[in-house]
Amino acid sequence: MKNQKDNGILKRKTKAFLAIPDKKPCEILRVVFLLFLQKLQQFLYGRYGGDKFSIFLLVLGLVFSLFGRLFFWPLFLLADALYIYALFRMLSRNVPARQREYAAFLKVWSPIENWFRFQKRRFAERKQYKYFKCPHCRQKLRAPRGRGKIEVTCQKCRQVFVTKT
Ligand SMILES: [Zn+2]
Secondary structure (H helix, E strand, O other): OHHHHHHHHHHHHHHHHHHOOOOOHHHHHHHHHHHHHHHHHHHHOOOOOOOHHHHHHHHHHHHHHHHHHHOOOOHHHHHHHHHHHHHHHHHOOOHHHHHHHHHHHHHHHHHHHHHHHHHHHHHHOOOOEEEEEOOOOOOEEEEEOOOOEEEEEOOOOOOEEEEEO
């Protein structure tokens, strides 16, 4: 109810404004743009918006449409379905359902992301540190390079072993 009332006031104000003949076109454009922004804001109000899952769906859609171009055209349909699903999620007003989806997605995605992050760090530090695993519990460990053979105590299981750095 409140929104409708606000819209009414807004429309009346706009009409009054546009009726004045000697306003500069750029000012009219500015008002139209502001009105557009306001409409957009009203449209997006209460909607879920973007998250990493939607980005993932869009990227997957891009991959499928590329594969569709290269190999097998029906993959385009799959890409479109992914785009539509991503758009549906962003504009959805059922925020709790979208949050549940997102939590389920993160459960699968986070380990993958962490693995890539670890590889990146390992590569960046490849000259300073040697990375290795504890032979007993598989815990990932690192030691500064250039110290020859060293005795390492695992931080997790306290196993002592020798490794080259
Ligand atoms: Zn260990």
